[in-house]
Amino acid sequence: MxxxxxxxxxxxxxxxxxxxxxxxxxxxxxxxxxxxxxxGVIMRHFGPGQGPVAPAELVNLLHQPLGTWLPTDDxxxxxxxxxxxxxxxxxxxxxxxxxxTVDLLAGQEDPGRTWLPRWRTHRAEQVEQEAFKRLVxxxxxxxxxxxxxxxxxxxxAQDAILDRQTALGLPPLVEFSPIPQxxxxxxxxWPCPTCKWPMAVSTSGHVSCRFxxxxxTYTLLNGAGRSPRLQPxxxxxxxxxxxxxxxxxxVAESIWRYVVVPGxxxxxxxxxxxxxxxxxxxxxxxxxxxxxxxxKASEQEWLFTLDVKDFASPVALAAKINERPISAGHLVxxxxxxxxxxxxxxxxxxxxxxxxxxxxxRISRMAKEEQ
Ligand SMILES: [Zn+2]
Numbered sequence: 001m002x003x004x005x006x007x008x009x010x011x012x013x014x015x016x017x018x019x020x021x022x023x024x025x026x027x028x029x030x031x032x033x034x035x036x037x038x039x040g041v042i043m044r045h046f047g048p049g050q051g052p053v054a055p056a057e058l059v060n061l062l063h064q065p066l067g068t069w070l071p072t073d074d075x076x077x078x079x080x081x082x083x084x085x086x087x088x089x090x091x092x093x094x095x096x097x098x099x100x101t102v103d104l105l106a107g108q109e110d111p112g113r114t115w116l117p118r119w120r121t122h123r124a125e126q127v128e129q130e131a132f133k134r135l136v137x138x139x140x141x142x143x144x145x146x147x148x149x150x151x152x153x154x155x156x157a158q159d160a161i162l163d164r165q166t167a168l169g170l171p172p173l174v175e176f177s178p179i180p181q182x183x184x185x186x187x188x189x190w191p192c193p194t195c196k197w198p199m200a201v202s203t204s205g206h207v208s209c210r211f212x213x214x215x216x217t218y219t220l221l222n223g224a225g226r227s228p229r230l231q232p233x234x235x236x237x238x239x240x241x242x243x244x245x246x247x248x249x250x251v252a253e254s255i256w257r258y259v260v261v262p263g264x265x266x267x268x269x270x271x272x273x274x275x276x277x278x279x280x281x282x283x284x285x286x287x288x289x290x291x292x293x294x295x296k297a298s299e300q301e302w303l304f305t306l307d308v309k310d311f312a313s314p315v316a317l318a319a320k321i322n323e324r325p326i327s328a329g330h331l332v333x334x335x336x337x338x339x340x341x342x343x344x345x346x347x348x349x350x351x352x353x354x355x356x357x358x359x360x361x362r363i364s365r366m367a368k369e370e371q
Pocket of ligand 1: 192193194195196197209210211214216
């Protein structure tokens with residue numbers, strides 16, 4: 001039996017929720033009940049006599065590739081292991097798992113609402129809507145400024161963030177909280193060079209951004225009497241200096257995963273295009289009708305309209321686009337997802353799919369010809 005991505009969203013979300021509950025079972029009383037409840041959701045998906053029948057059995061399966069117990073046509077999903085040997089969620093869960101998250105208990109009270117991180121209970125659109133609800137009544141410009149502010153300031157000294165917010169005339173958009181324990185080391189934290197959100201610090205002295213394509217992985221070097229330093233692993237960009245936890249804050253994980261991570265690519269591409277001579281790019285025009293609109297500086301008509309989609313699984317992305325088509329002319333994938341081009345072309349024959357560099361080069365050539 002194989003199932004469509006949409007039908008798989010429920011058991012996958014349940015598996016991730018159970019995995020998270022397992023990882024915090026010592027601190028959160030509700031965790032056991034959540035694992036039992038999610039076992040129920042997965043049992044309903046399989047039907048009588050198939051799949052895991054007890055919470056302990058489910059927890060065992062969460063340590064194995066999903067495809068070995070939950071049949072799927074999506075190779076990315078089939079290879080996903082939810083719980084690592086350390087009993088914590090694996091980094092892939094933050095990548096592939098998020099592509100599938102749905103609101104499992106829509107229309108009823110979700111007992112996990114108060115303690116489960118929202119990216120495990122809500123779809124990206126819900127997290128976005130909630131973050132920007134204060135902006136949608138304002139002007140298009142306010143919306144763009146606010147959204148950009150959040151992407152560029154996901155963590156830092158609280159005073160500095162508040163000052164910037166006030167200087168831009170923005171209302172408070174989302175909650176900023178102290179740097180979580182698992183992102184600290186002896187009173188310090190490090191922002192990921194790409195997304196600026198606090199990197200995770202493992203007990204073995206490894207520091208990394210949990211969004212794998214950022215390739216930010218480091219070994220903590222702690223010379224006697226000297227301040228700690230991060231040694232980049234192969235291919236990692238050099239890390240910034242350590243910051244003090246005292247007085248520092250960051251946005252919630254769901255905002256990071258659904259607004260900041262994709263926003264980094266959207267803003268980077270916008271800024272590159274906007275710097276081209278004779279070209280103007282608009283970020284989130286019409287309060288996010290699409291991500292980027294491109295015009296000739298002298299004209300009103302859109303020349304290109306772009307929507308950036310950052311999914312770990314091409315199958316899940318295609319399912320999403322089929323469910324809700326994009327309104328932009330091009331679907332842009334980050335450069336680090338360029339391997340998906342061929343498969344997306346096959347899965348979405350009617351959609352123009354390009355990488356960020358491909359579309360940048362096309363617009364850049366056009367700008368040169370106009371000169
Ligand atoms: Zn990062």
